[in-house]
Amino acid sequence: xxxxxxxxxxxxxxxxxxxxxxxxxxxxxxxxxxxxxxxxxxxxxxxxxxxxxxxxx
Amino acid sequence: xxxxxxxxxxxxxxxxxxxxxxxxxxxxxxxxxxxxxxxxxxxxxxxxxxxxxxxxxxxxxxxxxxxxxxxxxxxxxxxxxxxxxxxxxxxxxxxxxxxxxxxxxxxxxxxxxxxxxxxxxxxxxxxxxxxxxxxxxxxxxxxxxxxxxxxxxxxxxxxxxxxxxxxxxxxxxxxxxxxxxxxxxxxxxxxxxxxxxxxxxxxxxxxxxxxxxxxxxxxxxxxxxxxxxxxxxxxxxxxxxxxxxxxxxxxxxxxxxxxxxxxxxxxxxxxxxxxxxxxxxxxxxxxxxxxxxxxxxxxxxxxxxxxxxxxxxxxxxxxxxxxxxxxxxxxxxxxxxxxxxxxxxxxxxxxxxxxxxxxxxxxxxxxxxxxxxxxxxxxxxxxxxxxxxxxxxxxxxxxxxxxxxxxxxxxxxxxxxxxxxxxxxxxxxxxxxxxxxxxxxxxxxxxxxxxxxxxxxxxxxxxxxxxxxxxxxxxxxxxxxxxxxxxxxxxxxxxxxxxxxxxxxxxxxxxxxxxxxxxxxxxxxxxxxxxxxxxxxxxxxxxxxxxxxxx
Numbered sequence: 001x002x003x004x005x006x007x008x009x010x011x012x013x014x015x016x017x018x019x020x021x022x023x024x025x026x027x028x029x030x031x032x033x034x035x036x037x038x039x040x041x042x043x044x045x046x047x048x049x050x051x052x053x054x055x056x057x
Numbered sequence: 058x059x060x061x062x063x064x065x066x067x068x069x070x071x072x073x074x075x076x077x078x079x080x081x082x083x084x085x086x087x088x089x090x091x092x093x094x095x096x097x098x099x100x101x102x103x104x105x106x107x108x109x110x111x112x113x114x115x116x117x118x119x120x121x122x123x124x125x126x127x128x129x130x131x132x133x134x135x136x137x138x139x140x141x142x143x144x145x146x147x148x149x150x151x152x153x154x155x156x157x158x159x160x161x162x163x164x165x166x167x168x169x170x171x172x173x174x175x176x177x178x179x180x181x182x183x184x185x186x187x188x189x190x191x192x193x194x195x196x197x198x199x200x201x202x203x204x205x206x207x208x209x210x211x212x213x214x215x216x217x218x219x220x221x222x223x224x225x226x227x228x229x230x231x232x233x234x235x236x237x238x239x240x241x242x243x244x245x246x247x248x249x250x251x252x253x254x255x256x257x258x259x260x261x262x263x264x265x266x267x268x269x270x271x272x273x274x275x276x277x278x279x280x281x282x283x284x285x286x287x288x289x290x291x292x293x294x295x296x297x298x299x300x301x302x303x304x305x306x307x308x309x310x311x312x313x314x315x316x317x318x319x320x321x322x323x324x325x326x327x328x329x330x331x332x333x334x335x336x337x338x339x340x341x342x343x344x345x346x347x348x349x350x351x352x353x354x355x356x357x358x359x360x361x362x363x364x365x366x367x368x369x370x371x372x373x374x375x376x377x378x379x380x381x382x383x384x385x386x387x388x389x390x391x392x393x394x395x396x397x398x399x400x401x402x403x404x405x406x407x408x409x410x411x412x413x414x415x416x417x418x419x420x421x422x423x424x425x426x427x428x429x430x431x432x433x434x435x436x437x438x439x440x441x442x443x444x445x446x447x448x449x450x451x452x453x454x455x456x457x458x459x460x461x462x463x464x465x466x467x468x469x470x471x472x473x474x475x476x477x478x479x480x481x482x483x484x485x486x487x488x489x490x491x492x493x494x495x496x497x498x499x500x501x502x503x504x505x506x507x508x509x510x511x512x513x514x515x516x517x518x519x520x521x522x523x524x525x526x527x528x529x530x531x532x533x534x535x536x537x538x539x540x541x542x543x544x545x546x547x548x549x550x551x552x553x554x555x556x557x558x559x560x561x562x563x564x565x566x567x568x569x570x571x572x573x574x575x576x577x578x579x580x581x582x583x584x585x586x587x588x589x590x591x592x593x594x595x596x597x598x599x600x601x602x603x604x605x606x607x608x
Contacts, residue, residue, distance in 0.1 A: 009388060020370065027366040031359040039275040040362075044354035047203060047277060047345060052489075054128055055205040055272035 058215075059114025061124070061131060066212040070111050073216065078104035084248065087306040092234045093248065096227055096308070103223060120211070128201045130490050132214035136194025137483055137490070138580075139222055140187050141573045144476075147182025148566045154179055155559035159552060169233040177232045177244045183471065184242065184334065186225045191479045192338040193218060193260065196283045198486060199345045200264060203280055204271030213263045220256035224249055236308045240323050242330050243297050247310040250298040257294065261287045278361045282341030285369055289333040297326035317384045324379035332372035335470065339478050340368075340407055346482040347431045348414055351421060356413035360406050367403025371396050378449035381458060390451065397449030401442060408439035426499070426506040430481030433510060437473025441466060456532070461551070462524025465517050472513040472565055480505065480572060487579050497578035505568040505575070512564030515557060523554035 030036065059067065081104055084097025154175050157163055164170045197214060201207060208214055228245040231237070237244040245253075264287060268276060300310040314322050348355050355361055377385060377393030412435050415422055422432050444466050448457050457463060484502055488495050496502055530550060533541040 005386070005388075012392070023366070023370060027363055031362045040358040043203075043273065043275045043277050044348070044358040046273060047349060048352065048354060052128070052202070053126060054201065054207040056125060 058131060059111055060117040061120050061129075062211050063119055066210065067111055067115055069212050070215075071108060071115075074104045074108045074111065078108065088308065089306075091307050092231065092236045093306060093308040095234065096231065096236075096248070099227070099230065100223070107219070125207060127207070128198075129208040129211060129214065130198065132208075132218055133194045133198045133486070134490055136190045136197070136218055137487065137576070139218070140190035140194060140479070140483070141569070141576055143182055143186025143190060143225070144569045145566075145573050147179055147186050148562070148569050150175055150182060151179035152559060152562035152566050155555070155562045159555035159559055168235065174232050174235065177237065178229045180242060181225065181228050181232070181244065183476075184330075185228065186222075188335065188339075188475055188479065189221060189225070190218075191483065192283070192286065192334075192342070193221060195342050195346075195482050195486065196264070196287075196338070198490075199277075199279050199341065200267050200283065203273065203277035203345065204268055205273055206267055206270035208263070209266040209270060213259055217256055217260045217263060220252070220259070224253045224256060227252070231308070238298075238300065238310060238312065240297065240312070240326075242327055243294070243323070246308045247298070247300050247302045248308070250294065250300075254291070254295060257287070257291050261291060277345075278355075278358065278365065279341040279345040281362075281365050282337045282344065285365070286333050286338035286341065289329060289337070289369075293326045293329050293333070297322055317380075320380055320383065321377060321385060321389070325376040328376035328379060329372055331470070332368065332375070335475050336372075337368065339475050342482045343411060343431065343434065343478050346478075346485050347411055347428075347435075350425070350428050350431065350481070350485050351415055351418045353414055353418055356410050356416070360410050364403035364406040364410070367406070368400070371400045371403065375400060375449065378454065381451050381454045394449050394451055398446050401446040404442035404446075405439060408435050408442070411435035411438070426502040427481055427484040430477050430484065430506055430509075433506075434474050434477035434481060437469055437477065437513070441470040441474060444469065456528040457524060460524035460527040460531075461520045461554070462528065465520025465524055468513070468520065469517045472509070472516060476565075476569075477509060477513075480509065483572075483576065487576055491580055493579055493582070497575050497582055501571050501575040505572045508564045508568030508571070512561045512566075512568065515561030515564060517561075519554045519557035519561060523551050523558075526550055526554075 059070075062070065078101050081097045081099070081101030085094050085101055086097070088094035088097055154172055157172050157175070161172070164172070168174065197208065224245070227249045231245060231249065236246050238246055243250075264280075264284060268280065299313040301313070302308075302310040312319055344355060344361060374396040375393050377389045378397045379393075381390050381394070383390075412432070415428075415432055415435075418428075422428050447453055448462070448466060457466075484496060487493070527547050527550070530542040530547040531540075535541045
């Protein structure tokens, strides 16, 4: 099977389109998912903590 | 340094150095009539010197168990100093080639001093030598702190750093001997490329191993950016450098690709090198050091994630804008143009997120030159990503391509964004790493800041003027329908701008030299309490109210 120009254009206009839309939705859902807000907030603030030692459990 | 390695790590180091020495010997013998032989000798000498260093420290006592109570920062310290050494060398060479463009007769009739050989020494030196060492050093620092985990061992970070710098030295010395595969930003030949793959995979595995030991449930966003940098650069490097050497004893190789496919592969590599080497990695740096220095969390953590995925998935498709109006199919050009324009969204989200983080801390930006470096970096990031999206539009590119406008754009990004954020991150980490109250001299940090800013602005304005004049002269026709200006006419018009650019470069270089001196003196000076040095309030901590700029 040879890859023709038309085939590539069809592929990018169908699969490529939905792949990018799907990906955007997944990323948005992840970023705005209510249960994720707490870990995000913790992560954003945790780097300001000045305890300069690794955790040893 | 050897004292920090455990017994088995010392043995591991000896084995690696032995293997390296044998490889160097094979290269030296196999390529005795070729630059490959010179590089083989270089590799062998480096390996033998390294072996002696390890043997000298071999019977030193093993590091105590208590080392696990602190982060392993010696590699970061080495990386920062290496980055500054490369900065001074490569920026000096950059300014040298800038003067060469204004006065081409200054080549001393020597092959190694020609523009074509010196220019990649500059580009590789600043991108890989300065930028790469800074990225590796800060990534070690950031991944340990954000994971609250020490590096898993003491040997692999040194392998990554020494191996990487060996690659940079082989690259730069090769260019001077005329060794190049003539792919922009991927000039080193096959043997150097293979070595970099080994080093880079070790780096990636080291990152994963550290993250795997993390005590924070969520992986902080800086690590995502650093990981994207490491993973994608590996991918780009391997594909773009697929080549067949003409023999095992020769430095020369031929690429697997030819014609327009070769061009597309190269610019898929080239533009993603801008994306993942010069953007993603440095955004990782910014998302850690800027909030840390400002004492405020990122304005929107959510936005940092959304723009991460935007940048990661859009940039992949943007490379073809380097090949507008070429043999590349029109639709591939349009694809690259469209994605380049869309890239403006995640880019400006990142730049806006950075500036909004500083909103409420502007007094700190005013008083603290280190934070100001980071703020100006975010502004230039916003400016140059806007400019990049604009220049990728085909009709705009018709004017800008092959002119100095491109050079101006690259330097707005490289000087204004990459170098500024790096200097900011380095000035922030040096006192933290060497346990000093602040930098040796806050005044010198100020001087460095203003020299950098002045140099960047002179450089970029010179090239904008030069590039647009060039572009217009090349497309001006007279009444009979032929070109109004010859190429030499445009060269004469460029001359004053080339001198201005070289002067801008002197400013930037001076700043880097001052920075190197200041960092060196900070390392050498014992803690402020014991020395006579003037107290340095601005860099002490985040909450100290500064009296005046420069203090």
